Amino acid sequence: MRLLRNAGLAALAAALLAPVAASAQQVTLRAVSGFPENTSYVTKFNAWIAQVNAEGKGLLQINFIGGPKAIPTFEVGNAARTGVVDMVLTTGAFYTNLMPEADALKLAQMGIAEQRKNGAFELINKIWNEKANLYYLGRTCEDQEFHLYLNKKIDKPDLTGLKIRVTPVYRDFFQSLGATVMTTAPGEVYTALERGVVDGYGWPIHGIFDLNWHEKTKYRVDPGFYNVEVSIIMNLDAWKKLSAAQRQFLQKHMLALEAKNSEWRKISDEETKRQASVGIQTISFDAETSKKYLARATEVAWASIIKSSPQYGPQLRKVFTR
Numbered sequence: 472m473r474l475l476r477n478a479g480l481a482a483l484a485a486a487l488l489a490p491v492a493a494s495a496q497q498v499t500l501r502a503v504s505g506f507p508e509n510t511s512y513v514t515k516f517n518a519w520i521a522q523v524n525a526e527g528k529g530l531l532q533i534n535f536i537g538g539p540k541a542i543p544t545f546e547v548g549n550a551a552r553t554g555v556v557d558m559v560l561t562t563g564a565f566y567t568n569l570m571p572e573a574d575a576l577k578l579a580q581m582g583i584a585e586q587r588k589n590g591a592f593e594l595i596n597k598i599w600n601e602k603a604n605l606y607y608l609g610r611t612c613e614d615q616e617f618h619l620y621l622n623k624k625i626d627k628p629d630l631t632g633l634k635i636r637v638t639p640v641y642r643d644f645f646q647s648l649g650a651t652v653m654t655t656a657p658g659e660v661y662t663a664l665e666r667g668v669v670d671g672y673g674w675p676i677h678g679i680f681d682l683n684w685h686e687k688t689k690y691r692v693d694p695g696f697y698n699v700e701v702s703i704i705m706n707l708d709a710w711k712k713l714s715a716a717q718r719q720f721l722q723k724h725m726l727a728l729e730a731k732n733s734e735w736r737k738i739s740d741e742e743t744k745r746q747a748s749v750g751i752q753t754i755s756f757d758a759e760t761s762k763k764y765l766a767r768a769t770e771v772a773w774a775s776i777i778k779s780s781p782q783y784g785p786q787l788r789k790v791f792t793r
């Protein structure tokens with residue numbers, strides 16, 4: 472009797488465990504990047520994927536399909552939302568068409584480690600889930616600033632008469648300084664510079680060599696502003712479909728990648744030197760003007776986000792401001 476009952480329980484347990492076992496079978500996630508493949512954001516992403524794949528045999532694999540040639544830069548968010556792809560390496564500015572809040576990530580005044588503790592990470596996921604069917608996995612670039620690069624000299628923060636390449640990251644700020652702006656994906660900047668279609672562009676301190684823009688750049692304006700954000704997002708359904716073990720595995724690797732974000736400071740210093748070494752000159756302002764320049768950058772960015780998201784803009788500002 473006891474034996475029989477035990478056998479029955481064993482069968483029941485097996486039946487209950489079966490779906491778990493089935494869902495724990497290896498899953499392959501399809502990934503793309505909003506940045507061109509030869510940028511170091513993507514090189515680092517691919518190195519990470521290689522590690523995930525090496526350790527994830529039988530559990531989880533990531534198949535990197537490609538950069539903007541696979542899915543155009545400003546369409547990656549939608550591809551992740553609809554599940555055309557499962558995972559994207561991108562920045563918020565590339566999917567503000569889905570949710571204006573995405574651009575707020577650049578305004579975080581603390582690192583991702585702290586965001587995971589102070590409620591910011593939960594808030595991001597609440598908004599990303601609700602508004603775009605996305606899961607925000609983690610951040611791969613931080614502690615680095617954006618700059619304005621120019622081919623014409625300025626002596627004060629006045630961009631009147633200049634045409635500047637932007638993404639949503641810089642749009643409101645440069646416009647508020649009088650610039651005429653033109654939005655392009657990173658992959659189109661070189662041609663725009665070469666043809667003289669733009670007099671300058673916004674970009675982080677790091678990366679202008681990746682796409683040879685240094686050949687067409689005379690000046691960098693200091694100080695840098697905001698907090699460069701590159702992150703990994705996922706289709707929410709794809710995330711939910713993963714087993715607990717698969718999610719844990721992915722999170723473990725994401726945290727390991729975030730732990731390496733401290734490298735960005737050193738990379739920024741090296742890039743600053745490298746830019747000087749190829750003859751890119753620095754334009755800087757006096758302390759008072761620099762302070763106003765930075766305050767304006769932050770103010771216009773928040774004003775824009777809060778205007779387009781009266782619901783979540785103020786909440787994001789609260790968790791992202793020290």
Ligand code: 173
Pocket residue numbers: 562564565637638639640656657673674675699700701
């Ligand atoms: O394309 C861009 O200038 C941009 O928005 C961006 C954002 C993060 C990192 C690099 C570029």
